[in-house]
Amino acid sequence: MDRPRITVFDTTLRDGEQSPGCSMNVLEKLRLAQQLDRLGVDVIEAGFPIASDGDFEAVHKIAASVRRPIIAGLARACTPDIDRAWQALKVAAHPRIHVFLATSDIHLKYKLRITREQCLAQAREAVRYAKSLCDDVQFSPEDATRTDIPFLCQVVEAVIAAGATTVNIPDTVGYSMPEEFGQLIRTLREKVAGIENVTISTHCHNDLGLAVANSLAGVQNGARQVECTINGIGERAGNASLEEIAMAMRVRPDRYPYEHGITSEQLYPSSQMLAEITGVPVQPNKAITGRNAFAHEAGIHQDGVIKNPLTYEIMTPQSVGVPDSRLVLGKHSGRHALALRCQQLGHNFERRELDEIYRRFVVLADRIKRVQDSHLLELIHDVANGDFGAQVKKYPQSVASAVHLPLAASAAAGADSFPVLMPGIASHGPRTNSFGEHHGEQEDYLWGV
């Protein structure tokens, strides 16, 4: 029953903040750090103190005021960086110095202009110096996934001997494939002396959309820390998404039998706060935290979710902090979802009335992509007054709008509230398209497949 505990290392404030449009001021960083604390992350990488005075101040303020998690600060493998990081971090209840140095030949040759021997010596000395200041030292061989593997093993062994307590393996350029990345972690465990005494960590970029898959492959092969960010923000295509990793382990413990300390109900509030602070919206179809992650538009899906959320939901919106599931009313919505929304707006219709409203709704939804409550209320009003075709005149073109159905209320609306219309029941009003020729719940399903 003892499941390995995964350390969640959040780098939203460091790597994430480096992404275009995501810079934050000191107070914004502090606010987000407090939210990360509520979320339950184990480590907050608060910044890169030597990068700017603002970064220094943010790391220092977070170190002084957020006391439960470990607070990490980034430093290149040189004395001024490490000193600056330590100055910012030393007030922390649990400080960590994170030292990095590139190890791939391409970085050594073109960026650092040093030999492998110089790289090895510099890594060893930097970790030794950081260790003289702080017990908790993490080392990252930058561009590890493009580093010659025997040399990578040599560097990792040297930094462990010098006192590193966590060794983080970055896929800096997002180049690795899951099996390959998993194999790399396995190789390090097999070849490096002393590795059993340190925590192996992953830091995967999403250039090929594989950051989460690579991180999970790393965990399956022995990594026990995962670096990630809220909404997956980060350099270029971003980092591994914290919410996706956390929920993959919660939804599929049969495949990923690991524990972590994330309070999943804080995932959505954290995502929303980050978007609000940076002004960078979450992509609508983003897993877990996107606006549409729990939205069901297709008729067959809506009907299923109303009857039992498990038909189309592998986790509840509530479990990740989304207030309630949303049903978007659009042209693919079914009669059942429309009836429910009318009910929520205070209108209970008999089946003939509902049939008429539904027919008009379909016509309207064909013209405007998303039907809002206000549109629906007008439509109801027009039907009540016998003003046929009013919506066609009012909304000749597509406009962006949406109606959201709180699913919580849907439980009250039983499937039997609106009996299925049988063919042959006359409907009043003009038939404006072929949908009007069909009745019965079955037609709803045709649009949902």
Ligand SMILES: [Zn+2]
């Ligand atoms: Zn990175």
